[in-house]
Amino acid sequence: MRAAFKIEYRDQEIQENMDNSVCSKRNDNAMKEQTLAINDNHLKELEDEAIFVMREVASQFEKKVILFSGGKDSIVLVHLARKAFWPAKMPFSLLHIDTGHNFEETLKFRDDLANELGVELIVRLVQDTIDQGRVTEERGINASRNKAQSVTLLDAIEELRIDVAVGGGRRDEEKARAKERFFSHRNEFGQWDPKNQRPELWNIFNGHKNFGEHFRVFPISNWTELDVWQYILKEGIRLPMLYYTHRRKIFLRNGVYLAWAPFMQLKPSEKVFEADIRCRTIGDITCTGVTMSKAGSLEEIISEIAATRVTERGGRYDDMRSEAAMEDRKKEGYF
16 A cells, blocks of 8 residues: 555656646746847837937047947947948947957957948057056966056057047946946046046036047946847847857866966966856956856847846956956046
C-alpha cells in the first residue's frame, strides 16, 4: 500500500512539475512579448525631443561635432542627426578621442560609418598627448588611459575651435550624469560646474558663451537603456558585433569580467579563459566590463536587459575607482 501510494504520489508530483514548467514558460513568453511590445508613441516623443535639441544646436552654434565612440549611444545620435536634417547633410563632424586601447571592431565600424555617410571624421590620439608630455601615462596593473582622454579632448576643442560637442550621455546611467542639463556649459578651462547650470524652462536653451568657452549637449538625456535598445530595434540601426554574443578571451578582476588584450597586465591569480560574452557598454578595453550572455539578437538583448538588476555602468571598471569617479572626471573636462 505504501509503495503504491508512493508511486502514485511521485507521478502526481511529476505531473505538477510539468504543469508548473509549462506555466512558467508561458509566463516567460508573456513577459518577453510584453518587453518587446514597443511603445511607438513613447519612442516618438523621445525622438522628437532629441531632434528638437539637435536643431537648436545647429541654429545656435557654428563649429559642431558629435562625440563618436562607436558605442550604441553615439550611433543612435548619428541616426537622429540624419533624420533631423534629412534630406540635407547633417551639419556635424564626428570627433573620436582614440585611447589606443580601443576594440578593433569599434574602430572599423567607426571608419565604415563615416565613409558610408560621407561626413568628416576627426580622430585625436591620446598617445600624441602622452608623447607631448601633456599627460603622464598610468602604470601598474590597473593602468588606464581613460582619464587622459580629458586632456586630449580639451586640446582638440581648443585646436579646432569647437563651439559645441554633442554627446550620448543619459541621466539614467550614473548619478553624476543625472545632474546634467541638455545644454551643459563649460568654462574656458573646459570644466563643468554642477552648481551653476542654466535653467531650461519650457525647452528654452541658452547657448550664449564667452570666448574660449564651449558647450556639451546631450539630446538623449531623458532616454533609458531600454529605450535605446528598443529604438535600435524599431529603427533597424546597425551596431558593432561586440554588442552581440561572441567568443572572446576574458579574465575576472574584482568581480568584473574584462576582455583580455596583449597590453593588459595580469595579476598572478588572474587566469585568461574563453567564454561567450557580449558588451553592454563599450569604451576603452581596460575599463569595459563584459557580460556573460547568450543574447545573439536584439530581441534577446532587450529581454536580458529588462530582467537584469545590474545597472549599465555597473560593469564599467573605471567607475569603481571612487564613489565620485564620474563626477571628478566630468569636472576635469571629461565627456
